[in-house]
Every structure is written in structure tokens, then in C-alpha cells.
Amino acid sequence: MNNNFTFTGSQRTLTFALMAIGLLALLFGVFTSPEGTHQARVWSNILHNTAFFMGIAFISTFLIACKISAYSGWHTNFKRILEAFSMFLPIGLLLVLIIVAGLWTGSHHLYHWAADGITDPNSANYDSIIDGKSKLLNPIMYTVGTLGIIGLWTFFAFKFRSLSVSEDKDDHGVGKHEGSSYWRSSKVWAAIFLPVGGFLSPFVILWLIMSIDSHWYSTMFFWYTSASWLVTAVAFTILFIIYLKSLGHLQQVSDEHLHDLGKYLFGFSVFWTYLWFSQFMLIWYANVGEETIYFHTRTRQFPVLFYGNLIMNFALPFLILVANSTKRMYGIMTFMAVLLIFGHWIDFFQMIKPGVYEGLHHHSHDHGDGHGSIIDLDGKPVNVSKYQKDGEPVLVQNDHGHDHKDGKTHNHDHDHGDGKAHNHDHGDGHHHAGDGHDHEGKDAHGHDHGAHDAHGKDKGHDHGHGEHAAHGHDDGHHGGGHGDHGAGGFEMGYHLPGFIEIGMFLGFLGLFLYVVFTALSRASLIPVNDTYHDESTHHHV
């Protein structure tokens, strides 16, 4: 039985080919980028993939610590795969360093809080809400925080890895009731890492992702994001097991292990959905304008992402994996793993891109629109209740009677006094349209195929609110000259991943695979001296 994995030439070629595709996509993106966008598309792709793959490495480290702390035995024969994922953390650190460098050099404008004069009360750019967060959202905190925390995680990842690998060469713990010294030591480190990971991950998630929508906040967001990573890490584990088995490795990993990983995939997908629903439900129900705007943007302007996310990450895994038999079929499990990796990549896409897209339009149309105004689905700035205008709270209230009906209220503020608010009330039509989700989703599918001529049809679907929709689209907000869309504008790379996004994803994937293969080749695949090795080999037997 072959217990050692060799990183062969053809695998190397594959990973380098993927990386080359990524590089080409990146260069293509750089050279085709429209003027004045600060390479937002390419930069947001870098951020998106960094957050995605760094997060997989982090959650794998966290999972290792959980497994050690919980005396988990069954996973031992494939624990090297999780360890290999965790070895991507230092690369993730470097990738974050690139984003940090871009932040300092002003190469990207991903974060609205980093804009000039945003915390200067005398500047036209001044934003009191962002100013209130500036103790956290500033380049120094961002740099020290993200790099420091990910650096700390990297230390733990290496610690677990080295303890685990050292055990391979030293069998002093085998058959002992007290286990090996490596095992005992890793228990201590794991116990320390659990709170370190649990308390610090929210900050990294906040800086990297949540602060793109600089005004928006949700306490759930951090756990939600982590759950997304978790599903992805399990999906990658399944893929690697199936791949390594196909090469004749990991013979001690049986259908039982695959089945149990399938249960994880199912269970964590449901857990992810639970967190998704809880967050959405509470924001929708409470109807606080500051929070609902986040989902308003996504349901109206990014319906394919919004609903596609739920279909790929909840509906399909739920329906397919609920049966016992599917979790033991290699073909279906491979398909589900690939689907969920892509699905959660889309999940991160929809967390990041809409905010970047808004920021982009915000900057390029900054002619007197107040900060805090947000592009409505017609591309109109809608002033979200500026309750803090003069440092004095103004009660949030609904001005539009019909808004109450469907609970999709945006609190339009009629106070023109500050010269910032532009109220485009004819945008209201869309607040009626709570019942039009599906149709808008379908419309946007039309956009997938680049069918820009389908506008008339779009309006036809608009539940009799066509007259409202017709009000919009007159500002020419949307770059690329296609401003006249029933459900908002469409821009490849933001509303849907285009070739550049897919290409760059493949590039990052190549990098990830390269690191994982390298890590796998550096230690035996089956940790024979692990105290749980026998237990794992006889899992469910």
C-alpha cells in the first residue's frame, strides 16, 4: 500500500497551467478595464479569491483544533488533507499583504472608508457614520489587524502540522493509555486555538469583507461567512479523498468515511442555510433601513446571485444529499463537492461584488450625492434615512404609506436642507415589487445570455409596475452604456462572474492545489502512529 504521495510532473503542470490561466485573466482584466474604475474588477477578484481560499485554510485549522479537542478518531486517516489545506494560510497571508499594499498605495478603491476626506468634517466627502467607525476602519488597523491575526493563525497551523508529522517518526505513544507527547501537546494548542480563532475571525471577516459595505453591519455575518468556509473545506476534503483514492492512496479511507463526510456536507449546508435565513429574516422583519439596504440591493440588482446562492448551496445539496445512498456514490459526491465549492465561491462573490459595484458608481458619480446615498435599482441615489444628520437622532419613519404593506421599506428622507439628499420618489414603484422576485430572477437570467434587447420583455414581467420602472434608467449611471435594464444595470464581473472572474478563480485554485499537493507530498498520507489510527481504519466496521 502506498502511503506516500508524490507530487508528479503532470500534477505540477496542471497547477501551473491553472495559475497561468489566472495570470492571463488578470492581465486581460487589467488591460480591458474601463477608465476611472481603479481596476476595481481585478482587485475585487483578488480580494474575493483571497478571502475564499485563505478562509478555507483558516477553517481547516479550526476544524483540526475542533477534532483534537473533541477526541475525534474517525477522521484520522484523512487528517493529512485538512492539514494540507491549513498550509495555505501563509500564502493567504501574502495575498492579504497584496491587498494591504494596494490599500496603502491607493491602487484600489475597494473600501469606501479609505476614500479621501471621508473622516474630515470639512471635506465634501465627509461621512459621519464612517467617521464613527474610523477607529477600526483605517489603513493602520486594517494592516495590523488582518496581518497580525492571520499571522497568528499561521503559527497555530504550523504548530498542529509539525506535532502531527513528528508523530510519524516516533512511535513512543502507540498503545499507551496516556497517548503520545505530541498528541498531548496538540490537545493544549488546540484548546488555545479555539478561542483565538473564535474571537478573532470576526475582525478579519469584518475588515476583508463586511467593511466593503461600509455602512452596513450584521452581528451574524461573521458566523455566516465561517459556515460558508466550513462547507467549502468539507467539499474540498471529499474531492481530495476521492482523487487520492483514484490514485491508489488512502485505502484505509472507506465508504463509511465518505458517507460521514457526506453527512457533514449535508449538515453544514443546512447549518449555513440556517444562518443565512436567520440573518435575512431578522433584517427583513426588523426593517431597519440601514440593514435592509444590503438585501434590497442584492434581491433587486443581483437576483441571479441572490437566488442562485440559495439554489446551489441549499436546495440542491438538501435534496440530493438527504438520501443515504447518494452519500456513498463517488460520482454524486464528486459532483456535489464541485457544486458546493463553486456555490460558496458565488456566495463570497455576492458578499463582495455588490458593495464594490456600488462603491464604483458612487465614486464615478459623485456630483453632490450625499454619502450614504445608495444607488437604487434604477441607478438612482436613494437616501437611506440619515438619522444622524446633525448629531441629533431623527426618528426613523416610513413616509410612504404603501411601503408598509410589503415591509420592503426604504426610509426616504425628505429633508433637502443639507444639500445632500436627492430623493427620487419615482423609484418607489420598486418597493411594491416584493411579489416580483421570481420574475426579476428570470429577467436577470436573460441578462446572463447577454440579451440586452430583452428590455421590453423585462418590463412586461414587472407586475403592472412597468410605469414605475419606466421612470428609471435616465441617469446613464451604468458604465458600459447599458443603463436601461428592468432590474437594474448589468455589468459583467459584478452581476455575474465573467471570464476574468472564472479565470482568476482557476488561477487561485491552481495556487491552492499547488500548496496542498506540496504539503501532502511532504508527509505520509496515513498517520500510522496516531492514537486513533486503528479506530479510524475500523470506522463503522
Place this chain on the structure above:
Amino acid sequence: MSAVVAKVRKPLIEGYKTYHDITEDICSPTEKVPNIWWIVGMVASLSLLAFGGFCLLYTIWFGIGTWNLNRTIGWGWDITNFVWWIGIGHAGTLISAILLLFRQKWRTGVNRAAEAMTIFAVICAAMFPGIHTGRPWFDWFMFPYPNTRGPLWVNFNSPLLWDLFAISTYFTVSLLFWYTGLVPDLATLRDRSTGMRKKIYNFFSFGWTGAAKHWQRWESLSLILAGLATPLVLSVHTIVSFDFATSVIPGWHTTIFPPYFVAGAIFSGFAMVLTLMLITRKVLKLEEYITLEHIESMNKIILLTGTIVGVAYLTELFIAWYSGYVYEQFAFYNRALGPYWWSYFAMMSCNVLSPQFFWFKKIRRSIVWTFVLSIVVNIGMWFERFVIIATTLARDYLPSSWSYYSPTWVEVGVYILTFGLFMTLFLIFCRVAPVIAVAEVKSILKSSGDQYVGPNAKEHHHDDHHQDETIAAKVDDVAEDTTYSSSSGVSAETDTQTETEEVVVAPPSAKDDLKKVEGIGPKIEGLLNDAGIYTWRQLANTKVEFIKEVLDKAGPRYRIHDPGTWPKQAEMAADGLWDELKKWQDELDGGK
């Protein structure tokens, strides 16, 4: 269940128990006259119940006005108590369902009692919405059904109504789960009893015979119920959290509520399991089934969930600052520094700081510490709900209506009522059903008994290869064993069978297996060996008084055994009169 057990795993059943010992130890408390502590507990519970019942009648007679609720703070102790009890119920479902799905063996020591606790806690909780209406004869208003009330339907938009559905579903599934687990054990009790008692247990055990088909169905039903109960655990407390996140005050909520409420519920539930089981194991002498390993595992869960709750509290505070949303900030300012600062302080110290003691292994394995902290945790979890409700309501959008609230003796009394009810039900439960799941403990004996795993395991099991085979074979026997026990209706026969296997497993040696004698287990065998008695013949020639002396010296655990028939039995064994011995043993019960 994995037949191979890693060396580092600690045994979960101590005292070299045989299957018969397990039946005996767990079932006997239901068959004996209750001891003094049970009677004291019952008297105390009934007193609380009586006082609480009076307060309840007082509330209903004079109306909700006897409480201190006011226009601003319309929810006080009632919903606090309601959610507190619901939360406590969660540990039962977690232990029975989620830990079953995760194949955690230590659940078997505490799952039965925890599930019972779930049922009783939900009963206590369910009383509050009814009481809070003030006019219980209108409680049917809470239920939606086609009616002549015209447009007066329940409010389907309200999480309070969803709660009604969630909790009634949860109660139903928990009850089914608990009862399903009880059926084989009730059959065991039936087989050990006579007369009226036998008839009653016969009725409640649904004609369980222990046939293979019964066990197969029982196992699939358990898994299905576990699969149903797992999302229910989440849904119930999610909806409870919605009660607060959506209904306490308009415009205020935090999105992390659902998962953190679930974590908090499990946190308080485990604390309550510990409070109860630490007493129960002592009073019913179940220390060998609810071992320090069990206690340590539960303490780790308390540490974990307590810290999750801590992360959530800090996230809320942090996001309140971060949001820049003044209403959110004001709500949290009030919690920490408002008129109810003391309850926030109590919540933080009891829920976040106190479990941190469990980082220390010594404290995790200390009964006294565990007992004290388990109570502290539940005080903290009560305060959590109080903080969310009272402090938030006390300072609403209209400063002129700001108010302060403290309960009247009647409200406190109604809370005491639930304690009385809960304890009364639990004490009755201890009398009528095994507080530990007999069949489930038996199912882990071969993989977690201290004669098979751990440092004290018998020498011959150390040969790994051999161990694999024997244990694998024996795990299969577990189901069979109980099958015989129930179908024949005579437990003694089974135990002889099991012990015959022991002989097969045991290495050939000069000494006889004294355990063949009904009433002698491995520990007593050891005592007799120490006293120089190794063979049946020797035992047959020993005076009963001498054996009694040996047992008396060994301590109170052994003093209860009656060795009256042992020499006679040993003589039969020594003479090879197996059939007669077996027949006689069938008539004997536990050597008495």
C-alpha cells in the same frame, strides 16, 4: 460503533460491571422503598408546588394586576421564566439526538434523565403563556382554528404564535423520543416484577419482547426521531430568539440571536443536567455509570457553549458601537450602564466568566465546583433573558414612559411553582423508570467498560488482535442478551448465559469462576480471592458468616449482598450439577 477503541479513551462504566449488574444497579431504585433523601426531596417539592399553586390561584383570582408589570415593561418574570425553562429543556434533545448522531458514547449515562428533564422543563415553560393571559379560560385564543370570531384570528405575523407551533412540535417529538428509549427498559422492569406492577409495566412496554425485529425497528425509529429532533432543537430556540429580536422593541434587534440563543440554551440545559445528576448519582449510588468522565465531558460542553455565548455578547456590544446606529447603541448602553446594570453584570459574570474556570482539569473533575458552577450558570442564563427584556423595555423611545420594574411576591411565587412542579415530576420519574437507559448503557459496555478499556482492563484484553475479535463478537451479543432477558422474562437466565461467555473469554487458570454463583460479581469475586477462596469447593466449605464478614469489611456497597445461598450454589457447581443449579438460580433473584 467502532469495535476498536483507541487506547487514550477512558472507560465510561466502572466497577467491572456485567450485564446483570447493570440491570440490577439501575432498576433496583424503582423496586425498593424510597430512601430518606427521596422523601425529603418530595416533601420539599410538594411544599414549593403548594406555595406556587397558591400564588397561581391568587394571580388568577385577582388578575394580572397582582404582578408588577406596567405599561412600559409589559413582559417581566413570566416570559423570562418561560424562555429559561425552554432553554433548559434543550440539553435533553442535544444529548439524545445530536450526540446520538455523532455517536458519542458518554451520552448513554445521562440521556434518559436529560430527556425527562426536557419534557418536564417544557411543561413548566408552557404554563407561562397560559398564565400570562391572566384569564386562563381564554387560553384557547392562542390557538388558530376556524371559528366564529370572524376576523379575530391569532396574529400569524407574530413570532409568539410561531413559538406555539415550535414548542408543541418540539414537545411531541421529545416525548416520542424519550418514550421510545424507555420501551425496552420498561420491558426489563416488567420482567423483573410481579402482580399489579407487572401488569402496569406490561401495558406501558407495548408488548416488547426484544425480538431482533423489535430492536431493528427501535433503532431506525431512534435515528429518525434524532433526525427530526436535531432541526427542532435549532428551530425552537431560534423562534424564541425571534420573540425578542423582533418583538421587544421596534427597530432593535441583533441578527446573531438565533444561533447564540441555541448555544445559550444548550449551555443552561447542561448546567441543569449536572445539577440534577450530581445529586441523583449520589442518592441512587450511580457513580459507576455517571463517572467523572461524563461530568468532565459535560463541563467541556458548558465551557464551549458559555464561550460561544460570550463571543455573541461581545459581538453585539462591538457591533452596537460599529453600526453607528444610535438606537442600537442606546439599547446596549442601557444594558451595561442603565438602571439594570446589576443584572447585566450578573449575566456577564455568570455566563461568560464563571465557565472559564472549566479550563482547569481539576475544576472540571471536581464535584463540588461543578455543582456550584452549574447553579451559577443557570442563574446567569435567567439573567440573560431578564436583561434582554427588562432593560430594553425600560428605556423605550418615549422618555416620559420610562420605568423600572421589580416583581411582586406573587410573580416570584409563580416561578417557584415551576420549580416545585419540575422537581416533583423528576422525583416521580426516578421512582417509576430507570434514570439511566439500561439497554443503551449495555450497548457500550464492551467498548467502554473498565474491564475492557482503560488502564484497569483485564490483562488478556491487551492482546490487540484478540481484542478485536472478541469485542466485535461481544458487541453483537449485546442486543441478543437483552432479547433473551425480555423474552424469557427471567433475567437470571440471561446473566448465566453472559457469564458463560466470560468463561470462554477468561484464560484457563487453576481457579474457578466464582461468578457462576448467582449474586457474585467480579468485585466480590476479587474480595473472595483476597480472602483465600478460589474454587467452588472452597466456597462451598465456607461458612455464610465468614462471607458476610468479608463483605462487611469491604464497605457499604457490598454489605447489602446476602450470601446465604452462595455456599450451596458453589457446592452444586463444584459437583457439576449445572442443570439443577440453573433451575435453582432461575428461582433466585440476585442471590437473595
